[in-house]
Amino acid sequence: xxxxxxxxxxxxxxxxxxxxxxxxxxxRILMDAGMEVVxxxxxxxxxxxxxxxxxxxxxxxxxxxxxxNYGQIEELLELLKRNNxxxxxxxxxxxxxxxxxxxxxxxGISEVFPPQSTSxxxxxxxxxxxxxxxxxxxxxxxxx
Numbered sequence: 135x136x137x138x139x140x141x142x143x144x145x146x147x148x149x150x151x152x153x154x155x156x157x158x159x160x161x162r163i164l165m166d167a168g169m170e171v172v173x174x175x176x177x178x179x180x181x182x183x184x185x186x187x188x189x190x191x192x193x194x195x196x197x198x199x200x201x202x203n204y205g206q207i208e209e210l211l212e213l214l215k216r217n218n219x220x221x222x223x224x225x226x227x228x229x230x231x232x233x234x235x236x237x238x239x240x241x242g243i244s245e246v247f248p249p250q251s252t253s254x255x256x257x258x259x260x261x262x263x264x265x266x267x268x269x270x271x272x273x274x275x276x277x278x
Contacts, residue, residue, distance in 0.1 A: 225259070
């Protein structure tokens, strides 16, 4: 896969959550798998994440969450909708209670990866469920 065809992923830690290690490890895993990764770091607002996603033309947004900031994740989904970016796959990782995982999926998160998730499961999900930016233009994105 050439550089222009690589899946482009934005990784960020949302809100006041300062736990960055998991997000940084996932960045390395995705880069090693041949994906282009944009890392925003910690203390990002939903608006900052959406603005960066637009500027970078990403295929995937990965949110790390270790705090009870699920309202901000829902706000992120709403901002994506308002900006006609519903074809961008949004995944989450972190210490998210099982009942909250189900709620996030009902609201539009494609997948949630708890701390015990393997690198293969994360990469496999992205590769299997995300169409490249060029394919998205034709409306063939399979990530929901």
